[in-house]
Amino acid sequence: MTKAMAPLLIAAIVLFSAQQLLTPVLAPLSRALRLTETQLGLVVTVSAAALTVASPLWGSALRAIGLRAVLVIGLGLSTLGLAGFAAVSAAGLDGALEPGATFVLMLVARSLVFGVGLAAVPVAALAVAGTVPEADRTRATSLVGASQGLSLVVGPAGGGALAVISLMVPLYVAPVLSALLLVWVLVTVRPARPPRVDGPRPAGVRPWQANMWPLLATGFFLYLSLGLVQVVVGFLVADRLGLDAQETAGAVGIVLVTAGVVLVGVQAAVVPALGWSALRLMRVGAPVAAASFVVLYAAHDLWLIAVAFGLLALGLGLAVPGFTAAPSLVVGPDQQGSVSGLVNATVGATFIAGPALGTFLYELSPEATIVGSLVSAVTALCLVWLSPAARHLSRPVVS
Numbered sequence: 320m321t322k323a324m325a326p327l328l329i330a331a332i333v334l335f336s337a338q339q340l341l342t343p344v345l346a347p348l349s350r351a352l353r354l355t356e357t358q359l360g361l362v363v364t365v366s367a368a369a370l371t372v373a374s375p376l377w378g379s380a381l382r383a384i385g386l387r388a389v390l391v392i393g394l395g396l397s398t399l400g401l402a403g404f405a406a407v408s409a410a411g412l413d414g415a416l417e418p419g420a421t422f423v424l425m426l427v428a429r430s431l432v433f434g435v436g437l438a439a440v441p442v443a444a445l446a447v448a449g450t451v452p453e454a455d456r457t458r459a460t461s462l463v464g465a466s467q468g469l470s471l472v473v474g475p476a477g478g479g480a481l482a483v484i485s486l487m488v489p490l491y492v493a494p495v496l497s498a499l500l501l502v503w504v505l506v507t508v509r510p511a512r513p514p515r516v517d518g519p520r521p522a523g524v525r526p527w528q529a530n531m532w533p534l535l536a537t538g539f540f541l542y543l544s545l546g547l548v549q550v551v552v553g554f555l556v557a558d559r560l561g562l563d564a565q566e567t568a569g570a571v572g573i574v575l576v577t578a579g580v581v582l583v584g585v586q587a588a589v590v591p592a593l594g595w596s597a598l599r600l601m602r603v604g605a606p607v608a609a610a611s612f613v614v615l616y617a618a619h620d621l622w623l624i625a626v627a628f629g630l631l632a633l634g635l636g637l638a639v640p641g642f643t644a645a646p647s648l649v650v651g652p653d654q655q656g657s658v659s660g661l662v663n664a665t666v667g668a669t670f671i672a673g674p675a676l677g678t679f680l681y682e683l684s685p686e687a688t689i690v691g692s693l694v695s696a697v698t699a700l701c702l703v704w705l706s707p708a709a710r711h712l713s714r715p716v717v718s
Contacts, residue, residue: 324462327444330390330500331466332473334397334440337496338433339474340489341404343571344482346553347564351486352411353418356554360678362425363550367670369434374667377442378660386443387504393439394501400433401494408490438663441467445659449647458591460647461640465586469579479572486564531646533702535665537601538642540699542666544608544692545635546673548615551681551688552628558685559619570621577625578632585636597641598703604638605700612693616686638699 349359380389407428411421441463448459481488548555552574557567590600608631615627646658680687 324444324447324459326504327386327390327440327447328462328466330394330440330504331444331463332469333496333500334394334437335467335470336474336477337397337401337493337500338437339470339575340478340481340493340496342575343475343478343553343568344486344489345550346557346571347482347567348408348486348490351564352408352421354422356551356678356682357675358422360550360674362422362430363674364671365426365430366434366437367546367667367674369431370438371664371667371671373435373438374442374663375660377439377663378446378658381443381446381659386447389439389443390504391501393436393443394497394504396432396436396439398436398494398497398501400428400431400436401490401497403428403432405487405490405494409487412487434667438667441666442659442663445643445647445662449659460643461586461590464636464639464643465583469583469587473579475572475575475579479569479576482568482572486568531661534642534645535661537645537699537702538639538662538665539669540695540702541601541605541608541635541638541642542669543673544612544695544699545631546669547677547680547688547692547695548612548631550674550677551685554681555685555688556621556624559624560621573621574625574628578628581629581632582636585633586640590637590640595641597645600641601638601645601703602700604634604636604641605696605703606634608634608638609693609696609700610634612689612696616689616693634696 345359349356377389377393404425407416407421407424410416411418416424444463444466445460448463477492478489481492553567553571556562556570556574560570562570593600595603611627611630611634614630615624618624618627643662646662676691677688680691
């Protein structure tokens with residue numbers, strides 16, 4: 320498993336770190352470009368929509384053209400999207416573009432092109448993780464989550480440090496990292512195709528199947544609880560602590576690095592060591608995530624905001640590997656590409672609703688966004704406890 324997963328985990332770490340370089344600067348950059356909170360939310364939302372639509376297509380492409388081709392095409396689009404986002408931002412800051420034109424071009428570059436390309440990497444990684452024996456599957460999927468969690472440490476820390484020089488430096492570095500990753504894949508990586516099954520092509524997995532939709536819905540609400548607050552964390556930190564643009568970028572970096580360290584530790588070490596079933600991981604993680612929003616509601620100091628996000632990372636670090644593994648356990652090895660596309664599309668769907676709804680609620684009241692996240696986490700917890708489809712997941716799936 321380690322040999323097969325290694326190139327995909329590296330690709331996920333580097334690409335998601337490139338994406339997360341931008342996180343600390345998005346809020347101050349949007350205000351420098353005279354964009355509203357809602358417009359920033361739409362940039363993230365449309366990107367998630369592109370990822371959601373593309374994910375099942377990448378799942379089908381895995382069977383048709385193989386893992387290496389999917390990675391190369393996806394990374395090429397990601398590099399193009401990140402470079403376009405940097406160019407548009409630079410033009411907007413220089414006054415060459417009006418705010419309206421800047422917003423539209425950001426939607427094309429950051430949202431559409433990058434969103435489609437980004438989807439390829441986690442779909443490929445989850446498809447390979449889904450082909451390992453069931454006894455190791457939750458461990459494999461937790462490593463995929465840990466690689467993305469590691470990007471929450473490396474990316475925001477790097478973005479916050481680079482933003483001290485200029486808000487534009489992280490935007491220039493991100494496409495360079497993506498381009499270097501693309502070159503590395505072209506030159507050195509030769510991942511094999513997923514195993515083929517003789518006979519008729521298997522039917523695709525449908526999200527509304529009775530054994531599938533409760534699991535996907537649980538994941539949707541888990542990620543939605545994060546998506547609502549993640550896009551407004553910059554505004555929350557700036558407004559509650561009274562910080563300027565560069566101070567905000569540094570403070571957001573601290574918050575997200577704290578969350579990332581916890582997330583990596585939980586998914587890379589704690590989940591494999593616990594040996595819990597997918598169901599138990601979700602049942603324990605969801606209430607911890609819900610408790611984090613109670614802390615965040617009352618947090619008016621940087622350290623307490625960081626504690627709240629660390630607690631959120633602990634809860635999601637437990638629950639998300641359970642959700643990610645669960646759908647793969649109810650289908651055969653020949654349908655893992657299809658399932659990985661649906662899982663990634665579910666994650667993407669939360670960031671269609673989350674950023675737009677989160678920024679809208681924030682404009683009404685910052686506390687409304689946090690309450691929305693709490694309600695979402697509690698909904699996921701109810702699904703995990705009440706859904707008949709989840710009961711068969713109670714057996715241990717980690718060796």
